[in-house]
Amino acid sequence: AGRIVEESSKINLDEFIPEVVAMQSLPKDFQVDIQSDLPEIISPSSPLEQIFGNLLTNAVKHHDKKSGHIDITAKDEGAYLRFCVTDDGPGIPVAEREAVFKPFYRLDASRNSETGGTGLGLSIARDLARGAGGDVKLEQSTLGGLRACIILPI
Secondary structure (H helix, E strand, C coil), X not given: CCCCCCCCEEEEHHHHHHHHHHHCCCCCCEEEEECCCCCEEEECHXXXXXXXXXXXXXXXXXXXXXXXXXXXXXXXXXXXXEEEEEECCCCCCHHHCCHHHCCCCCCCCCCCCCCCCCCCHHHHHHHHHHHCCCEEEEEECCCCCEEEEEEEXX
């Protein structure tokens, strides 16, 4: 993560985010709501695609039901944009919210044994965000599950 340098370009997030969602082949029983009127940003597109893809995949893969709800929002915080992928799944206990960013760490591997996974998704997402001068943070979801927020400089 962060080793290949890609030129920045203007990204219309109202087009970009739905395209990333469509590329994930999410189950049809998952409702994804995307905030309208998202801002345009200047950024390399590949890291953003990887970050959002990892967060969306995690929201589905680690959900405790076969159907669910995911919200994608953005908020201008002055020098930063805060993008959040919010789900209604089981969430991550507060005590483990930093540990899940360690490479190969899998939250309760026995609970997720049928989902597979390497434990790299959140680690890669955070590395890519930090490489762009931002971060990824985990919070309690207003939907009852988890809110994963990507904070990127404008």
